[in-house]
Amino acid sequence: MNDAMPRYDTAAGRRDAILSRLQASGFLSISDLAADLQVSDMTVRRDLRLLERDGLVRVVRGGVSLPVGSQVPAFSGRADAHHDAKVRIGARAAELVGSADAIAIDAGTTPCELAAALPQPFTGSVVTHSVPVLQQMLGRPPTRVVGLGGDLNPESRAFVGPMTVEGVARLRVRLFFLGAAAVDERGIYVSTDLERPTKQALMGIADEVVLMVDHSKVEASAPVLLCPLDAVGTVVTDRQPAAGLAAALAAAGVRVCVAEGVPAPSGASD
Incomplete structure (x- = not known):
């Protein structure tokens, strides 16, 4: 950094x-x-x-x-931060999704943009523990949606806990679109350990994990290590990573997709 x-x-x-x-x-x-x-x-x-x-x-x-009693900005505040970049990332990530794929979408403001950008028509299946993603999917009748229950975490607007993890175990998806609080040469990080078991369970049922992070996550710090870089297959971001991180991603065999300019139409080629 x-x-x-x-x-x-x-x-x-x-x-x-x-x-x-x-x-x-x-x-x-x-x-x-x-x-x-x-x-x-x-x-x-x-x-x-x-x-x-x-x-x-x-x-x-x-x-x-932050001081006791203070919190990381609420979901709506985080959604506003770097919003244009997140929209571009969501559109770029949607290009990786086939029209009939089974996918899982993580909680977080950046993965939520993928739900809004899924290709039309999308007749596959979506697995998620994110309440905002579930709300996005209400207007897409051809799509099968599997909502994971558990304890509701108001900060992330997502279900977490043992019941959520148990529900994941019976499922399988082609792609899991992962959000994170920070990423560097050592790995991928989340803000609290409360998030980690659900994210890891979803990673475990996916053929490939796609990390969705805007440039601010490369400049951020977060205390909980989720996984090493080689646990993901693709990173979708809005800027080319700096040299050190780019080298670490290449060494880990991770593909980098950069969402530049205006959102591309669904189905555009790499």
Whole structure:
């Protein structure tokens, strides 16, 4: 993540950058912040102490999180962030779907855009634990929709927990479209461990996993490692990855599809 941020020459600029990143991910490590801001760990810790004094952050072991009682922005707020990029990614990912495929769609604002962009007519099957995806699918009668129940997580608007995982075990899909909070050369990350078992269960029933992430996820930090890069077959994103991540993806055998410009019509070739 060495090129994730420009260098900030003022303390105020650094602190604004820290707050912006923290609102997007919920947690940042001190080492990643120091590398991204191109300053020392000591400088980052000094900035964090001032932010904590003002009640804007909570310093924890190894990093910083939002204050107690605060949360990562709600689903609607995350959906608005980089919305145009997510629409393009959804349209590009839809090009990978056959008209009669069985697919699974993850919870998250970027995978939700895939549901809106599925090819017409789509007569396959959709498996999902995402309430917004289920709402998207209500207007598509030819499509078979399998909704996974469980405990509703209001933050992600998705069902999670043992009942959700048990429901996944009896299914099989060709593609699973995965969302994530962050990605780097070491792997793919989620914000909370609550999400991890359901995502891993859905990955386990898919012939191929397709990761859908906009460029901000490459610049973000998240605390929970979901899987290594070689667990996915394709990444759909809105910008070419930086050199380090691009090399790691190539080494892991992961194909990169970049959604550029306006959304392409469904069925367009690579």
